Each structure stands twice: as C-alpha cells, then as structure tokens.
Amino acid sequence: PLVAEPVPARTPSEALQRVWGYDAFRGQQAEIVDTVVAGGDAVVLMPTGGGKSLCYQVPSLVRAGTGVVISPLIALMHDQVDALEQVGVRAAYLNSSQDPDQRRDVERRLLAGELDLLYLAPERLGAATGLLQRCRIALFAIDEAHCVSSWGHDFRPEYLQLSVLHERWPDVPRIALTATATVETRAEIAERLALTDARVFVSSFDRPNIQYRIAPKNDARNQLLRLLREEHPGEAGIVYCLSRASVDKTAEWLAGQGVTALPYHAGLDARTRSLHQSRFLREDGVVMVATIAFGMGIDKPDVRFVAHLDLPKSVEGYYQETGRAGRDGLASTAWLAYGLQDVVQQRRMIAEGEGDRQRKRVQTLHLDAMLALCETVECRRQQLLAYFGEESGRCGNCDTCLSPPESFDGTVPAQKLLSTVVRLQRERGQAFGAGHLVDILLGRDNERVRKFRHDQLSTYGIGTELDDAGWRGVVRQVLAQGLLEVQGEYGVLAVTEPALAVLRGRREVRLRKEQQRERVQRSRRT
Ligand code: ADP
Numbered sequence: 269p270l271v272a273e274p275v276p277a278r279t280p281s282e283a284l285q286r287v288w289g290y291d292a293f294r295g296q297q298a299e300i301v302d303t304v305v306a307g308g309d310a311v312v313l314m315p316t317g318g319g320k321s322l323c324y325q326v327p328s329l330v331r332a333g334t335g336v337v338i339s340p341l342i343a344l345m346h347d348q349v350d351a352l353e354q355v356g357v358r359a360a361y362l363n364s365s366q367d368p369d370q371r372r373d374v375e376r377r378l379l380a381g382e383l384d385l386l387y388l389a390p391e392r393l394g395a396a397t398g399l400l401q402r403c404r405i406a407l408f409a410i411d412e413a414h415c416v417s418s419w420g421h422d423f424r425p426e427y428l429q430l431s432v433l434h435e436r437w438p439d440v441p442r443i444a445l446t447a448t449a450t451v452e453t454r455a456e457i458a459e460r461l462a463l464t465d466a467r468v469f470v471s472s473f474d475r476p477n478i479q480y481r482i483a484p485k486n487d488a489r490n491q492l493l494r495l496l497r498e499e500h501p502g503e504a505g506i507v508y509c510l511s512r513a514s515v516d517k518t519a520e521w522l523a524g525q526g527v528t529a530l531p532y533h534a535g536l537d538a539r540t541r542s543l544h545q546s547r548f549l550r551e552d553g554v555v556m557v558a559t560i561a562f563g564m565g566i567d568k569p570d571v572r573f574v575a576h577l578d579l580p581k582s583v584e585g586y587y588q589e590t591g592r593a594g595r596d597g598l599a600s601t602a603w604l605a606y607g608l609q610d611v612v613q614q615r616r617m618i619a620e621g622e623g624d625r626q627r628k629r630v631q632t633l634h635l636d637a638m639l640a641l642c643e644t645v646e647c648r649r650q651q652l653l654a655y656f657g658e659e660s661g662r663c664g665n666c667d668t669c670l671s672p673p674e675s676f677d678g679t680v681p682a683q684k685l686l687s688t689v690v691r692l693q694r695e696r697g698q699a700f701g702a703g704h705l706v707d708i709l710l711g712r713d714n715e716r717v718r719k720f721r722h723d724q725l726s727t728y729g730i731g732t733e734l735d736d737a738g739w740r741g742v743v744r745q746v747l748a749q750g751l752l753e754v755q756g757e758y759g760v761l762a763v764t765e766p767a768l769a770v771l772r773g774r775r776e777v778r779l780r781k782e783q784q785r786e787r788v789q790r791s792r793r794t
C-alpha cells in the first residue's frame with residue numbers, strides 16, 4: 269500500500285477533486301453517486317468511456333467500509349487497481365491469478381479495514397463469502413452486468429449467483445453497470461440480480477462526433493486505402509478483420525502502400541503484441557490492423573477512424589468496436605465495407621458452429637439486427653440508437669443522411685432469383701452458390717452453364733435489367749432478409765418458408781439501390 273491512512277473524503281465532490289483532480293461530475297454521475305451514497309440501489313447504462321468507474325469508486329470512498337467490485341475481466345482488474353493506487357486509493361483484488369500468500373495479504377488488509385476498494389472475480393464470491401461477512405462493506409458494484417443475460421454475447425453463469433448479495437446483505441447498496449444493454453438485456457439484469465426496485469440511469473449512447481458509414485464492398489483494400497489517404501492521412505486508426513490470416517495480409521499490404529500499419533491478434537506472441545500495442549498508444553498515426561481481440565480496455569483518445577473489412581457478428585459488437593474512435597470528441601469515422609460474401613460466411617459460421625439450437629437462434633437474431641443496420645435506407649445512427657432503446661431523429665452525420673440511398677420495389681428481381689433457386693431444386697435436385705445463380709439470370713455462356721445445361725432453364729437470361737453488381741446486391745439483400753438461406757459445406761443457397769409468399773406474389777420486397785461509388789462529403793462536426 270502506497271498510502272497508509274488517507275483522510276476520508278466527506279462528500280462526493282471533495283473526493284472527485286482531491287483524489288482524481290476533476291472539477292465536476294459528468295452527465296448523470298453526480299445523481300448516481302448520490303443515490304448509492306444514500307444507500308440506494310442503481311442500474312447504470314452508460315456507453316464505454318462515459319465514466320462508469322467513478323460511479324462506484326467515489327461512493328466507496330465516501331461511505332464507511334470497503335466497496336466490493338465484481339468484475340469478470342482479470343486483466344482489467346489489474347489495471348484498475350494500479351490506476352487507483354496511483355491516485356492514493358487503497359485498492360486490491362482477489363482472483364485466480366494470485367498465489368495463496370498474495371491472497372492472504374489482501375484478506376488481512378480487508379479485515380483490518382485498510383481497503384477502500386476490493387475487486388473480486390465472480391467465481392471467487394462463493395469462497396469469499398465468509399470473509400466478506402467479517403468486514404464492513406460500503407457497497408457492491410457489479411461491473412459488466414450484461415454478463416448475467418443469456419440473451420447477450422458474454423453470458424457468464426457465475427453471474428447468476430450474484431442475486432445472493434441481496435439476500436445476505438440486504439442493507440448494502442448495489443450498483444450494476446454495463447455499456448451494452450438492449451431493452452431485453454436491461455430487463456434480465458434487473459430481474460436476475462434482484463434489482464427491480466433499483467433506480468435506473470440510462471445515459472445516451474449517442475456518439476455524435478462519429479460518422480457512421482457502411483459501403484458496399486467492391487475492392488475492400490483499395491476502398492480502405494482511399495479512406496486512409498483521402499480522409500485520414502497520418503492519423504491513428506483501427507482496422508478490424510475477421511481472421512488472423514487476413515489481419516496479417518492486410519497489415520502487410522498497407523505497409524507496402526506506405527501506411528504505418530501493425531498487426532495484432534491472439535496468434536502473435538506476447539512480446540510482439542505488447543510492442544505493437546505500445547507503439548499504437550505512443551506513436552502518432554499508427555494504424556492497428558487487428559481481430560476483435562484488440563481494443564478492450566484500450567484508452568487512446570485520438571483514434572480518428574475504425575474500419576471494418578468484415579461484418580461484425582452483432583450490433584453490440586459493432587457499437588463497441590466503432591466506439592473506440594473519437595473518445596476525445598473530435599470528428600471521427602466508423603467505416604464498414606460489407607458484401608454478399610460476408611452474409612454467406614456469417615450464416616455459414618452459425619450453421620456449422622458449436623452450440624445448441626437456442627444458441628444458434630440467438631446468434632441469428634444478432635446477425636439479423638446487424639444486417640438490418642447495413643441494409644437500412646434510414647439514418648444509421650437512428651437505427652443504431654433504436655437498437656439500444658433510444659429514440660432520436662435523423663442525425664445528418666451518417667452516410668444515409670448525407671447521401672440518401674434510393675429504395676425500389678424489388679419484388680420482381682427477387683422473384684426471378686428465388687424461382688431460379690426453386691427450379692434448380694425441383695427440376696434438377698441441384699443447389700448452387702450466388703455466383704452461378706447470377707450467371708444464369710444474366711444468361712451467361714460459360715463452362716458450368718453448359719455442363720449442367722442451365723441454358724435450358726426457363727429463368728436463363730431473364731435478368732438483364734440488372735448488371736452483375738446489381739444482382740449481387742439483390743442476392744445479398746434477399747439473404748439478409750431471410751428469404752434465402754445458406755446450406756451445407758459449399759454454402760449453396762436454398763429458399764426459406766417466407767420466400768414462398770414472395771413467389772406467390774403475396775409479399776413485396778423493398779431493396780436498397782446499390783450506389784456504385786461512395787458519395788459522402790466529409791463533414792467536420794464536433
Ligand atoms: P467507462 O468505464 O464507462 O468506459 P471510465 O470510467 O473508464 O469509463 O472513464 C473514461 C474516462 O473518462 C477515464 O479516463 C476517466 O478518468 C474519465 N472521466 C470519468 N469521469 C470524469 C469526470 N467527471 N471528469 C473528467 N474525466 C472523467
């Protein structure tokens with residue numbers, strides 16, 4: 269312990285100023301802190317970077333006893349305790365990374381009343397219950413509270429046991445915090461943690477300085493390079509790729525184009541990873557090419573862009589990842605390139621992945637929400653915020669607001685595509701991927717068409733009203749809307765139940781007109 273016996277802070281603002289050196293609370297922090305200091309329970313939904321930590325750290329200093337923080341991420345626990353010790357707060361953690369001696373030392377300090385804050389991994393709670401009953405507890409903070417939700421992507425069974433906190437310590441206030449909360453997750457948090465009577469604080473999830481853009485993927489690398497050169501030359505950013513191999517290749521290619529690009533993924537050795545991470549943090553204008561293993565707990569304020577070369581698996585993931593841009597509040601870009609192959613690949617990964625039917629159902633719902641965001645002709649931000657239960661108007665700072673796409677009645681093209689799939693299946697017992705279907709619709713003469721005599725099909729050449737890119741857009745959107753599904757190891761396409769209504773003319777299909785080139789004027793908004 270660096271500080272033996274600090275003078276306790278009497279009021280929240282005194283603690284904020286004296287310990288952290290900040291002038292004032294931000295947003296709803298003051299109200300949240302007051303609620304907990306007064307002994308009330310709170311559920312806090314605040315985006316990443318919003319300042320959740322102070323919401324329990326300040327009350328832990330003001331209230332008598334130790335604030336106990338349940339946190340699932342051991343690495344972050346370590347950082348938090350370091351940062352607290354640096355400002356003179358007496359903090360420690362208990363988790364599986366410690367040996368018995370270290371653990372005993374923390375326990376001794378806790379029982380002696382020498383800790384303001386104790387971080388605890390959820391799986392240690394059972395073993396620590398006896399210990400906690402022998403000391404004075406200021407509050408319980410449940411960080412990353414969405415881990416209690418089986419709906420979310422981070423479910424941790426140990427979190428279900430946290431309802432015992434309320435039963436064992438009915439008089440100790442509890443504060444649950446999360447940055448990812450759809451309406452469903454919110455309800456589950458309140459119910460499963462017995463926090464239905466808690467005050468709920470919802471901060472806006474809007475990040476107005478981030479410009480959201482989702483572009484059709486034509487030649488992803490060159491599209492990315494154009495973004496870097498024309499809009500963010502010499503600026504820091506993150507490029508997310510799905511696989512380690514594509515991280516390596518993309519970083520190498522960018523470096524060959526003169527960009528200071530470094531790879532980061534779990535397959536690199538620890539030394540390389542930490543070297544690349546510290547260069548990204550310390551040097552100016554480094555572009556980190558990474559899998560989603562990179563970013564959690566990274567606090568770099570001047571990340572000017574986050575680019576996705578592959579489709580994120582969920583809107584929560586997209587929001588978290590893009591949220592790493594522009595923490596300093598200055599204009600930043602969130603750019604995603606998205607194509608037919610992304611939909612095919614993600615649908616296939618779910619179909620072939622591990623997990624039972626329920627798990628796959630949830631993954632499909634997550635993917636569908638992400639696809640809906642990609643295909644929308646409405647304001648991206650409005651749709652993104654609506655996903656988190658927040659109402660808003662058109663934002664004026666996303667691609668669809670700046671350059672509104674047209675939508676059109678795509679029922680006829682959709683019918684042509686779907687009936688080609690149905691005919692191949694019924695008449696020939698065959699199924700194919702997107703490329704071949706487009707060849708048939710365009711009436712192309714190639715080896716495969718000849719081999720299967722597909723020029724004999726009644727739908728051969730009936731689709732000349734669209735070009736290749738146009739048809740790929742139709743396939744992608746029809747897939748995104750769930751009218752086609754991906755099957756088997758070759759990723760062939762088959763019609764779904766809802767497609768039958770389209771084929772019978774009972775359902776209209778609205779499609780987004782493909783924009784061949786990105787037409788977005790960059791607006792410097794802060
Ligand atoms: P979260 O946990 O919500 O992602 P943090 O608690 O890590 O966010 O806070 C994000 C950053 O904002 C931190 O650097 C923190 O010190 C800073 N911060 C939080 N509250 C305030 C405040 N009232 N005044 C100034 N800076 C703040």
Ligand code: ZN
Binds near residue numbers: 664667
């Ligand atoms: Zn908008």
